[in-house]
Amino acid sequence: MARATVLVVDDEPNILRTVRTALRTEGYEVETAEDGAAALERLSTRSYDVVLLDVQMPRIGGLEVLQRARAQGLETPVVMMSGHGTIETAVQATRLGARDFLEKPLSTEKLLLTLGHALEVTALKGRVKALERALGSTSALLGEGTAMRELRRVVARAASASAPVLITGERGTGKELVARAIHEGSKRAKHEMEKLNCAAVPQELIESELFGHEAGAFTGAVKMRKGRFERAHGSTLFLDEVGDMPAAMQAKLLRVLQEGEVERVGGAQTLKVDVRVVAATNRDLIADAASGRFRADLYDRLNVVTIRVPALRERKEDIAALVEHFLPASCEANDRARKQLTQGAMNLLLRYRFPGNVRELKNLVDRLVIVTEREVIDEDDLREALPPGSIDGATGGGRDGVYTPGTPLKDMLDAAERDLIMRALEHHKGNATHAARDLGLERSHFYKKMRSLGIRRPGAADDDEEQA
Ligand SMILES: Nc1ncnc2c1ncn2[C@@H]1O[C@H](COP(=O)(O)OP(=O)(O)OP(=O)(O)O)[C@@H](O)[C@H]1O
Ligand SMILES: [Mg+2]
Missing domain, CATH: 3.40.50.300 (P-loop containing nucleotide triphosphate hydrolases)
Structure with a gap:
């Protein structure tokens, strides 16, 4: 590994000297700053692998340096050090994004251990990002249908x-x-x-x-x-x-x-x-x-x-998987707590035609995440987000099981079957056993059909065992 560079910030020359010596001996490249202003100046001109930052400094204190640096987009891990290490300061520092906290007088052993950890986390984060990029590029085409x-x-x-x-x-x-x-x-x-x-x-x-x-x-x-x-x-x-x-x-x-x-x-x-x-x-x-x-x-x-x-409506069995992928990503991107779609909402999605295909689904999920305040997105939220009349419309545009020019018969039959099964489930208030009996099907056969058509069972968490 290339030599890691550390910026050490402290107003006491003695500390700067001892820390510098200790870290150089261990192979670190060390730079020092004797106050907050100098630290900010350094941080804006070059990048370090880790910053060691004193809390108590005249004029600009360590917490303020941390806050300002973060506001300017600094992502480098910062380890705070303080001789008056109270819990409050530590908590405050962590809130501001400090990686760790060291108490003075510093023990060399503890110092090296803490810096080592901070660097390890950074390295791991980098690897995760690289892997995500690599995975994103090969498995980006989601859908198991x-x-x-x-x-x-x-x-x-x-x-x-x-x-x-x-x-x-x-x-x-x-x-x-x-x-x-x-x-x-x-x-x-x-x-x-x-x-x-x-x-x-x-x-x-x-x-x-x-x-x-x-x-x-x-x-x-x-x-x-x-x-x-x-x-x-x-x-x-x-x-x-x-x-x-x-x-x-x-x-x-x-x-x-x-x-x-x-x-x-x-x-x-x-x-x-x-x-x-x-x-x-x-x-x-x-x-x-x-x-x-x-x-x-x-x-x-x-x-x-x-x-x-x-088109997405030709492969509705993928809708659930796409939503499960887009929903957490959208919550993250929009800074919202994790949300979920009820099974009813998910099934309603299967009855929509998606003229704008996957992009429309993605945008729809974004809209729902932003607009819905509760953590659960239900059928009503969904009906409101979809174009009026696009589901259950008399035009046939939103209704499955109708002849659609240029569509293979198999797809139209699937659509009709999906529609009928969902209606049966609705009629029996989500009870799959009753719906199966009503349709004259073995329950296991009924579940298999639901799976292959991409239908999620309403209240799937209840006692019915789905693995048949
Ligand atoms: N199978 C899929 N899995 C995951 N995401 C998908 C999938 N298909 C499309 N998307 C997403 O849907 C959006 C639209 O995809 P893309 O831009 O490739 O479509 P397009 O066919 O080029 O559309 P246009 O004709 O409008 O240019 C993108 O955000 C893309 O990431
Ligand atoms: Mg395109």
Whole structure:
């Protein structure tokens, strides 16, 4: 491990000297500050692994230093020391975010032990963060239903190849997550994925965005600028909303895909690029290609592998798992105590169509967390948060078990079955045994069905054993 650096703050020169000697002997790199102002100055100019801070100092005391440093975003662990170590000071220091407390006169042994602990916690926190990042990137595509498992399988297979991928799906289904998963699962993952949203760039700038430009290529092109293709060399280029690319650009993109080389705007030189293109769209590109709105030959090039991300209403069995993931995260992010959804609320979610898919579910959870004051979110809270008439509506829009054009029969049957079972459960006030008998099903068979359809049993904590 690299040498840990410590900042020692005390107004007594003697203490600074002894602590410095003791810590240097142990291999620490030590800096000292003789008062609060000097400490704050140091802390704002460089970073330390740990700070040792005296409580009693003239002018700016240790607690105030701690408070100010934290307010400025200091995350370094701070160990307080005091000769008049009363409980109150210790408590106050802990509230302000001190990691530990040492009493004077200092024992060298205790000092080293405490600093060692503080550094260990920091190291562990760092590792947790790194692991979370790593996990977040591979398991970000949540959902244990058949559709999501199949999707993850296809994503993994696509990742190991180098062919272009076209990702289709409604808005908010997770197309960008899929693109990231492909990149991160590929041998290109050591580089950053480049991304360009083709719908967000003004038409006249898109060429320079993609291919870059030389200085003076056009008015405003003051400096040479590399394009996305060049920057994505050795990596993946994610072309989001590719269906909205202007026709002239489609032709140029096609050429790059065919030849693997780009030219900066205003440049004479051709640059070889090794870029894997992953494109996404929520448009129907087959129809667009048929009508001439999108180049058919470009479609063929992009569409070597197609991944269709299913709409959330086609995989309602994943809703509960997504809520269980989003809810605690949202409480944390919004600084709210942990909240829970009642089973009734959870089941009500299964009857909503989610036109905005996973993004809508995520936003809905955020809204519920912010608006609901109690720790339990129930059906009424949910009904209020959803668009009026979107559940039980006479339009059929919110009702399952109706014919939906373009939906596989199996999905419609699942939806109908889910709806009927939930109604039976409601009718029997959540008593699964009665509902099963009513429907003429074995109880174990009934539970199995509920599980596969993603239905949570109301009051699942009661005496009925669910593992059948
Ligand atoms: N399977 C999933 N597991 C966890 N989170 C998901 C999943 N699918 C989508 N999300 C989350 O939902 C939100 C929308 O996902 P994303 O941006 O990838 O969708 P999109 O299909 O690209 O949407 P749009 O078409 O609107 O651009 C993101 O916050 C994403 O993290
Ligand atoms: Mg997107």
